[in-house]
Amino acid sequence: MKEGEAMAYNDRIETIRKDEFPMLHDSIYLDHAGTTLYPKTLVDSFATEMVASLLGNPHSASASSQYTTLRIENIRHRVLRFFNADPAEYELVFVANATAGIKLVSDAFRGFPEGFDYRYHQACHTSLVGVRQEAENGLCLDSDDVDKWIEGGDLEVKIDPSSRPTLFAYPAQSNMDGRRYPLRWCHQVRRAGVNTGCQIYTLLDAAAYVATSPLDLSNAETAPDFAVVSFYKIFGFPDLGGLIVKRNTASVFKQRRYFGGGTVDMVVCLKEQWHASKTQSLHEALEDGTLPIHSILALDLALNAHQKLLTEFEKLATLKLFHVRTGGVCNPGGVAAALGLEPWEMKRNFSTGFRCGNENDIINGKPTGVIRVSLGAMSTLSDVEKFVAFIEEFYKEDHQPSPVALPESVVEDDSSDLFVDAIMCGQKG
Numbered sequence: 240m241k242e243g244e245a246m247a248y249n250d251r252i253e254t255i256r257k258d259e260f261p262m263l264h265d266s267i268y269l270d271h272a273g274t275t276l277y278p279k280t281l282v283d284s285f286a287t288e289m290v291a292s293l294l295g296n297p298h299s300a301s302a303s304s305q306y307t308t309l310r311i312e313n314i315r316h317r318v319l320r321f322f323n324a325d326p327a328e329y330e331l332v333f334v335a336n337a338t339a340g341i342k343l344v345s346d347a348f349r350g351f352p353e354g355f356d357y358r359y360h361q362a363c364h365t366s367l368v369g370v371r372q373e374a375e376n377g378l379c380l381d382s383d384d385v386d387k388w389i390e391g392g393d394l395e396v397k398i399d400p401s402s403r404p405t406l407f408a409y410p411a412q413s414n415m416d417g418r419r420y421p422l423r424w425c426h427q428v429r430r431a432g433v434n435t436g437c438q439i440y441t442l443l444d445a446a447a448y449v450a451t452s453p454l455d456l457s458n459a460e461t462a463p464d465f466a467v468v469s470f471y472k473i474f475g476f477p478d479l480g481g482l483i484v485k486r487n488t489a490s491v492f493k494q495r496r497y498f499g500g501g502t503v504d505m506v507v508c509l510k511e512q513w514h515a516s517k518t519q520s521l522h523e524a525l526e527d528g529t530l531p532i533h534s535i536l537a538l539d540l541a542l543n544a545h546q547k548l549l550t551e552f553e554k555l556a557t558l559k560l561f562h563v564r565t566g567g568v569c570n571p572g573g574v575a576a577a578l579g580l581e582p583w584e585m586k587r588n589f590s591t592g593f594r595c596g597n598e599n600d601i602i603n604g605k606p607t608g609v610i611r612v613s614l615g616a617m618s619t620l621s622d623v624e625k626f627v628a629f630i631e632e633f634y635k636e637d638h639q640p641s642p643v644a645l646p647e648s649v650v651e652d653d654s655s656d657l658f659v660d661a662i663m664c665g666q667k668g
């Protein structure tokens with residue numbers, strides 16, 4: 240961007256920011272990967288809708304209940320279209336957050352009588368790593384292992400084709416450093432399974448990816464079987480997540496054992512224990528309890544606000560995708576790989592009292608986490624400049640390479656306690 244353009248761009252964002260994101264005041268908010276900010280227009284339109292509409296619980300027969308049901312079904316379709324997903328090919332299940340979507344998939348697989356094998360990428364968020372607790376075998380892979388698997392090579396733990404299904408999970412984008420992983424893996428890994436007679440399913444964690452890029456599920460053949468998102472990461476509000484399931488793999492959820500209010504047609508308790516699960520649609524069978532109806536309606540309004548601001552933030556597309564890495568951000572494999580932390584060091588840190596989320600950032604001269612800086616649609620160039628100036632003032636040492644240089648290896652020099660490892664940029668598309 241040329242200087243003049245950059246100034247004009249900055250001024251335009253500043254104007255929108257004053258009107259739409261008054262909560263910012265003078266803060267420099269750089270944790271959009273944690274959650275982005277909701278615009279004032281969205282909150283205002285939500286208040287208007289809540290006051291104007293009579294919304295019943297969708298599980299009843301009254302007119303207000305029917306109205307809610309109809310709205311929710313329309314929103315389901317609208318959200319699928321937002322991801323270019325044909326409702327004939329996919330179902331959207333509303334969940335509390337991406338983690339709850341992952342847990343539903345995990346619940347289905349643990350229901351297989353012979354269990355399941357689990358393979359997950361090292362860049363996985365903690366919520367994906369936890370699925371290994373339910374599996375017969377869990378194996379953590381790096382990108383080279385995934386490529387080897389796709390090419391038909393053997394990995395440390397072999398799959399026994401005859402016995403049980405395999406679930407492969409990875410993030411479309413790391414929540415730690417913004418690095419992207421190939422969407423083609425879903426298709427390729429599944430095909431490798433077909434070639435070797437293994438039933439392989441793919442779970443794509445798109446929570447970080449969709450916050451910066453549109454997810455395109457138009458090709459159902461190459462798409463993941465399951466994808467999870469957190470809507471608050473895209474729109475700032477509502478606090479809601481989604482599990483997108485390809486209809487042709489929906490039958491795995493028949494294995495899920497739990498049922499709750501809303502997901503069964505009939506339950507017998509006395510003398511005999513029998514129930515009939517809902518089977519008409521997948522979401523009916525999986526959405527236990529009352530739906531977060533107000534949040535789902537807010538999602539409709541969030542889509543409206545998003546469409547409007549995207550027009551306005553057009554120019555931002557490239558900048559919006561820009562992540563500056565610096566947090567032990569619920570990403571154990573990624574942090575260990577980036578910082579060269581060995582399992583024994585992590586266990587030692589644990590035994591000396593280190594826990595996820597506490598304040599010990601350096602133990603025995605090695606960093607235990609990274610600081611992640613992430614930008615959103617309403618970030619300005621001056622946010623970035625101010626952050627760089629802050630790093631220069633407090634962390635730059637003159638004998639070190641400049642703070643944004645990319646050191647090859649991260650932990651060899653014990654004296655460099657904090658450093659910027661990489662700036663990740665992505666393009667829309």
Ligand SMILES: *Cc1c(COP(=O)(O)O)cnc(C)c1O
Pocket residue numbers: 272336337338339364366410412413414444445446447448469480
């Ligand atoms: C945020 C995030 C999650 C967890 O999302 P929740 O909404 O907290 O469940 C999982 N994976 C990635 C890549 C994320 O960015």
